[in-house]
Every structure is written in structure tokens, then in C-alpha cells.
Amino acid sequence: MPPFVFRTALVEPTAIDPYKAQETEGILVCKALFAGLLRQTARGSLTPATAHSWECDPSGRTWTFRLRDDTCFSDGEPVTAHSFVRGWERALDPKANTETAYHLAGVEGFDDVRAGRTDRLVGAVAVDDRTLVVRLSHPDVQFDLKTVQPVFSPVPLSAGPALDQTFNDQPIGNGPFMMDGPWKHGHQIRLVRNPRWWGEPVALDAVHIDILDPVTALDDEYAGFLAGRYDYARIPPERLPEAARHLGGAGFLEEEGAGLHYLIPFCHQPPMDTVDARRAVSHAIDRQGLADRLFHGRRTPAHSLLSPWFGGAHAPAGDDDPTAFDPEAARAAALRAGLPSGSVVDFAVNTGAGHEGWTSAIAESLHQVLGWDVRLRVTDARGLVDHRTSEAASGLCRAAWACDYGTPDNMLYPLLHSSCTAPDADGTAHGDNEGRYVNSEFDAALTRARACTDPEGRNVEWRLADAIATRDLALIPLWYRTDQRVFDADRLTGVAIDFDGNPTLTTVRPV
Incomplete structure (x- = not known):
């Protein structure tokens, strides 16, 4: 049986490394590669991921996350509380000056790390391998929601500094997929199923993502879908009536x-x-x-x-x-x-x-x-x-x-x-x-x-x-x-739009 591959296209992401992934395109790839403390449903509610439980003290300033003991990165390194601290401190490297750092701004010590006075984020504490305690500078009773942003992802020891080009182009994560070779800038990103994935089984063997010319990307993406090159695509505004009319009730999604x-x-x-x-x-x-x-x-x-x-x-x-x-x-x-x-x-x-x-x-x-x-x-x-x-x-x-x-x-x-x-x-x-x-x-x-x-x-x-x-x-x-999106309903089922506006890769199944 041939591999079950999901084919789509996007414009060149800003980054697929969690220290800087930010727009829809980069987040699609990054969340396929990395699993954070928690997951977010399409309606924005939280469910466990690497953390199986979490709680906040009455002050709203101290959060405790308790981690599963059966997760690892795709290279086999165990994921621990130290992996999360490493990822957060790496993301705050002032040399990287990432636009996504503000998500971490409430954690004690943020200003000192960003200013280069220290590389230690004192508010993120790995009490042991399975317990992560986060102390905030000010009360934030919804801090747990923030942890679904990729900047909060764990990284392995091999990640190196945020500006490590090798890891930037071929990150090693703990998510349902892994890179199938480095990011080919301006051409393609390929993912394959992570054999060490610890979550619900994934049906897709691979994800192939073409990178399109930003000037003509939307039209090219939809044309590629109509030609059978892509399984999922956005829709140019002027083609919405056509897409809804011909695919409504089948491969047309609107959220x-x-x-x-x-x-x-x-x-x-x-x-x-x-x-x-x-x-x-x-x-x-x-x-x-x-x-x-x-x-x-x-x-x-x-x-x-x-x-x-x-x-x-x-x-x-x-x-x-x-x-x-x-x-x-x-x-x-x-x-x-x-x-x-x-x-x-x-x-x-x-x-x-x-x-x-x-x-x-x-x-x-x-x-x-x-x-x-x-x-x-x-x-x-x-x-x-x-x-x-x-x-x-x-x-x-x-x-x-x-x-x-x-x-x-x-x-x-x-x-x-x-x-x-x-x-x-x-x-x-x-x-x-x-x-x-x-x-x-x-x-x-x-x-x-x-x-x-x-x-x-x-x-x-x-x-x-x-x-x-x-x-x-x-x-x-x-x-x-x-x-609004279209997908090949003759070939795929289980396709939905997630909270970020991306396809739910882990739920895709063959018809």
C-alpha cells in the first residue's frame, strides 16, 4: 500500500522553530513537530498534553504543571521539566530578539533575560523531571492558556542557541510528526510520522508542503487543489460562491x-x-x-x-x-x-x-x-x-x-x-x-x-x-x-479547521 500523504501549500513561514514560530504557516509546521504542556481545542478550551495535570495557587501567581513520564523527542531523548525551561530560556536569548517573546513576559525574570543580564529565567523552575513550577511577576489566572503558543515548547539538548541555523531548519520535537530532511527554503517542507509519538495514533504517513510565490500564492494554492496536486487549500475571495456551491456539504469547510x-x-x-x-x-x-x-x-x-x-x-x-x-x-x-x-x-x-x-x-x-x-x-x-x-x-x-x-x-x-x-x-x-x-x-x-x-x-x-x-x-x-477551506473529500475524512486556522493533521483518515 502506498504511503498515506497529505499534500498542501503555503507561503514561506517566518520560522518553524518554536522560539520564533508566529504566523499561521509557521505554527502549522511547528505544532506538528512539537507538543507543549497543554493542547487547545477548536473552541479554545484546554486539554492535557505533555502535562497531565496543572493548577494555580490562590494568588494567581504560581502555577504547577505535572508531566507525563512516557514522552520523548523524536531522537529518543526524554522530555522533562528541564526541557521546557531550556526551551523558554532559549527563546528569550536577546541575540535572537524574537517577536514572540512577549508571551513569556509575565514569568519572573523575563526582563533580566531579555536585557542580557542573565540567561536564567528564575520564574521557570524544574523541581524535578516531572514537575514544572512557574512563578509570575503579576497575577494571571489564565496563564495556562498562554502555554499553547509554540514559544512555550520544550527543546532537546541538541537544540543549541536560538540562532542555530541547523536546528532552525530541521527542528527535533516531541510532536506527532518529525522533519523529513531540512526545510528547503522557497521550495518545500516535508514531514513524516514520528515513530516515538506518545499521543493518539496518527493515520498520515507524511505531510508534503509546497512553498509558493507570495505574489500569486492564494490563486496557485486553489488552482493546485482543483488540479489534484493538493488535498487542502484556501480559497480566493472571488471563488467562494463556486467553492461553496460545488463542495458545500462535502469538502467545503467554514469556521x-x-x-x-x-x-x-x-x-x-x-x-x-x-x-x-x-x-x-x-x-x-x-x-x-x-x-x-x-x-x-x-x-x-x-x-x-x-x-x-x-x-x-x-x-x-x-x-x-x-x-x-x-x-x-x-x-x-x-x-x-x-x-x-x-x-x-x-x-x-x-x-x-x-x-x-x-x-x-x-x-x-x-x-x-x-x-x-x-x-x-x-x-x-x-x-x-x-x-x-x-x-x-x-x-x-x-x-x-x-x-x-x-x-x-x-x-x-x-x-x-x-x-x-x-x-x-x-x-x-x-x-x-x-x-x-x-x-x-x-x-x-x-x-x-x-x-x-x-x-x-x-x-x-x-x-x-x-x-x-x-x-x-x-x-x-x-x-x-x-x-474557508476546501479538501479532497473523496480521499480524506476527519479534516477540520483547528483553532489556528490550520488543518487538523492528527485527525485525518483515508476514506
């Missing part, structure tokens, strides 16, 4: 996710350094009209940062809704901001992911409603990151956020907390608050939410924080996250 599509307004300098400037942009966008026209009604317009996926933390917009389509209000706000017709505004966008249609439509809306000269700055995904983290970034930037774990904190804190701007000496941002938004009232609400043991009390604080940020248009929300 509302914990995330948001939005515009970053660079709040630290003109022209977006006032609320009126940002209101002018927001009121000039007909979200529902664009969703109907460009996404065929398969996007939900966003009138807040937290989507209905978050349940009680989501709140509908109030009477003075800054996201309502209102051309007159948009023009009045633009004049108050000193941005009359003819004003020049940069709008940075990236190619290759199906954004061209709606970003051009928004640029045209701003021109038609406000008379602005909107200049599209078109680049690839990596170029967009370089642009929006630079001190020179101004105007607007296309962005999206898919939560790493199922709590509003994971959206509100990294994207908008003042500590997450993290500019270096050159002004380059190294946190995810790339718009450089700062509001002490917003920060205080998040601090209270982290310490609150009552779920409804946390929801109150999150709704308040969301209301503050939406009022300020710290980010300009467009649509909540919806994932």
Missing part, C-alpha cells in the same frame, strides 16, 4: 474564528495621530457593502475588536458607533483633523493572500468619500512586517490577527498594551503594538482582567478595554475572522 481583520493606524505621527483622523477613515468604509460585494456575504463586519466568538466579552457597538458608515461624519472628522480633500495618506498592503481586491476598494472609498490621495504601498508579507515595525511608518496598514489562545487578553494585550510597542534605539517596534497606541485607562482594565478569578468579572473588564480602544480607533476594525 468563525477568534480573530479580526483591521487597519493599523500609526498613532505615533501624522496623519493618523488624532482620533478625528482615524474616525474619518472608519466612517468612510462601508463594511457591509464591501463584505457583500467582495466576500459574497461570507464575512461579518466588525464593530468592535472582540468578535462574537468570545461570548460574554463581546459587546455590540453603542449609539456613537465610530465604525458606522457615515460619509458626512467622515468628512467632518477629516476637516477637524486638518486632512481636507487632496491630503496624502499612505496605505501599506501585501500581495498573495487575497487582499488586493478589498484593499483597493478601501483606498477608493477613502478617495471618493474624503477626496484623499491614498497611495498604496505594495509589498510582500515580510516587507509589510518590516514597514509597519519601522519608525517611519505612517498612515495606514493592512493587518489581521488570529489569536494564539482562546482569551481576549491575547488580542487586546499584545496588539494595544503600551508595554508591547517595545521600540529599540532606532525606533523599530519589537512588540505587536505596531501602531504605538498608548492609553493608561486601557492598560489598567487589562491588568484587572488578568487578576480577576470571576469569569464575568473578567468579561466586564475586557468589554471596557474593547470599548476604550474602539472609541479611540486604536485599530480600525473591518471584519471578524472567518476561515
Whole structure:
């Protein structure tokens, strides 16, 4: 019988090593290679993984994780509490300067390691091989959720420092799959089943991932699926009706996710350094009209940062809704901001992911409603990151956020907390608050939410924080996250979209 192989495609990941894996593509590979303390279901709840049990003390500052005694890396080295401490300290190496370090920011000693004063993260303690104790600088009653992000993964002794290119390109993990040779940059990543995997049996023998040209990736991926080269693919927006019509009920998947599509307004300098400037942009966008026209009604317009996926933390917009389509209000706000017709505004966008249609439509809306000269700055995904983290970034930037774990904190804190701007000496941002938004009232609400043991009390604080940020248009929300995918239902079963928006490789079975 030939090997049972899952074939798909993606654009070049930033990293597949857990110290830096961050976007959907990198997380797909990294989570196939590594298993953390806990797992996350599609709805964001936690189940055991390498840790079989865990608990937090009443203060919300000390967490204890008890590990299984039957897990090992694909090279045979046992996974212990020391493996986790090693992985966390490696990820915080200041020479690596990884963008994902903020997930560990609550652990005692974080600042000292990041600053290079020590390489020991004092808050992460391997009491013995099977007991990991984590001490936090401040209460965080949802710290366990954070541990599903790859930066919390264990690594073997052979990992070396974070900038070890050999391990970066062929990581050795403890997950259901292992690398089948090193990452062939710009070409392919191949995985095979890990024979030492300790979890539920996996049916797939291998996973073959082609790396596509970022300029044409989305169209090429879908075309590859239609041609039979790929078993699973994303769908260009203009092809959604076709995909739903022909594959609905069979190989068509659609899931509302914990995330948001939005515009970053660079709040630290003109022209977006006032609320009126940002209101002018927001009121000039007909979200529902664009969703109907460009996404065929398969996007939900966003009138807040937290989507209905978050349940009680989501709140509908109030009477003075800054996201309502209102051309007159948009023009009045633009004049108050000193941005009359003819004003020049940069709008940075990236190619290759199906954004061209709606970003051009928004640029045209701003021109038609406000008379602005909107200049599209078109680049690839990596170029967009370089642009929006630079001190020179101004105007607007296309962005999206898919939560790493199922709590509003994971959206509100990294994207908008003042500590997450993290500019270096050159002004380059190294946190995810790339718009450089700062509001002490917003920060205080998040601090209270982290310490609150009552779920409804946390929801109150999150709704308040969301209301503050939406009022300020710290980010300009467009649509909540919806994932649509197609898969070969004649060949595969058990395919679903996971919390990260990726295929559930461990559940795939042959028909």
C-alpha cells in the first residue's frame, strides 16, 4: 500500500522553530513537530498534553504543571521539566530578539533575560523531571492558556542557541510528526510520522508542503487543489460562491474564528495621530457593502475588536458607533483633523493572500468619500512586517490577527498594551503594538482582567478595554475572522479547521 500523504501549500513561514514560530504557516509546521504542556481545542478550551495535570495557587501567581513520564523527542531523548525551561530560556536569548517573546513576559525574570543580564529565567523552575513550577511577576489566572503558543515548547539538548541555523531548519520535537530532511527554503517542507509519538495514533504517513510565490500564492494554492496536486487549500475571495456551491456539504469547510481583520493606524505621527483622523477613515468604509460585494456575504463586519466568538466579552457597538458608515461624519472628522480633500495618506498592503481586491476598494472609498490621495504601498508579507515595525511608518496598514489562545487578553494585550510597542534605539517596534497606541485607562482594565478569578468579572473588564480602544480607533476594525477551506473529500475524512486556522493533521483518515 502506498504511503498515506497529505499534500498542501503555503507561503514561506517566518520560522518553524518554536522560539520564533508566529504566523499561521509557521505554527502549522511547528505544532506538528512539537507538543507543549497543554493542547487547545477548536473552541479554545484546554486539554492535557505533555502535562497531565496543572493548577494555580490562590494568588494567581504560581502555577504547577505535572508531566507525563512516557514522552520523548523524536531522537529518543526524554522530555522533562528541564526541557521546557531550556526551551523558554532559549527563546528569550536577546541575540535572537524574537517577536514572540512577549508571551513569556509575565514569568519572573523575563526582563533580566531579555536585557542580557542573565540567561536564567528564575520564574521557570524544574523541581524535578516531572514537575514544572512557574512563578509570575503579576497575577494571571489564565496563564495556562498562554502555554499553547509554540514559544512555550520544550527543546532537546541538541537544540543549541536560538540562532542555530541547523536546528532552525530541521527542528527535533516531541510532536506527532518529525522533519523529513531540512526545510528547503522557497521550495518545500516535508514531514513524516514520528515513530516515538506518545499521543493518539496518527493515520498520515507524511505531510508534503509546497512553498509558493507570495505574489500569486492564494490563486496557485486553489488552482493546485482543483488540479489534484493538493488535498487542502484556501480559497480566493472571488471563488467562494463556486467553492461553496460545488463542495458545500462535502469538502467545503467554514469556521468563525477568534480573530479580526483591521487597519493599523500609526498613532505615533501624522496623519493618523488624532482620533478625528482615524474616525474619518472608519466612517468612510462601508463594511457591509464591501463584505457583500467582495466576500459574497461570507464575512461579518466588525464593530468592535472582540468578535462574537468570545461570548460574554463581546459587546455590540453603542449609539456613537465610530465604525458606522457615515460619509458626512467622515468628512467632518477629516476637516477637524486638518486632512481636507487632496491630503496624502499612505496605505501599506501585501500581495498573495487575497487582499488586493478589498484593499483597493478601501483606498477608493477613502478617495471618493474624503477626496484623499491614498497611495498604496505594495509589498510582500515580510516587507509589510518590516514597514509597519519601522519608525517611519505612517498612515495606514493592512493587518489581521488570529489569536494564539482562546482569551481576549491575547488580542487586546499584545496588539494595544503600551508595554508591547517595545521600540529599540532606532525606533523599530519589537512588540505587536505596531501602531504605538498608548492609553493608561486601557492598560489598567487589562491588568484587572488578568487578576480577576470571576469569569464575568473578567468579561466586564475586557468589554471596557474593547470599548476604550474602539472609541479611540486604536485599530480600525473591518471584519471578524472567518476561515474557508476546501479538501479532497473523496480521499480524506476527519479534516477540520483547528483553532489556528490550520488543518487538523492528527485527525485525518483515508476514506
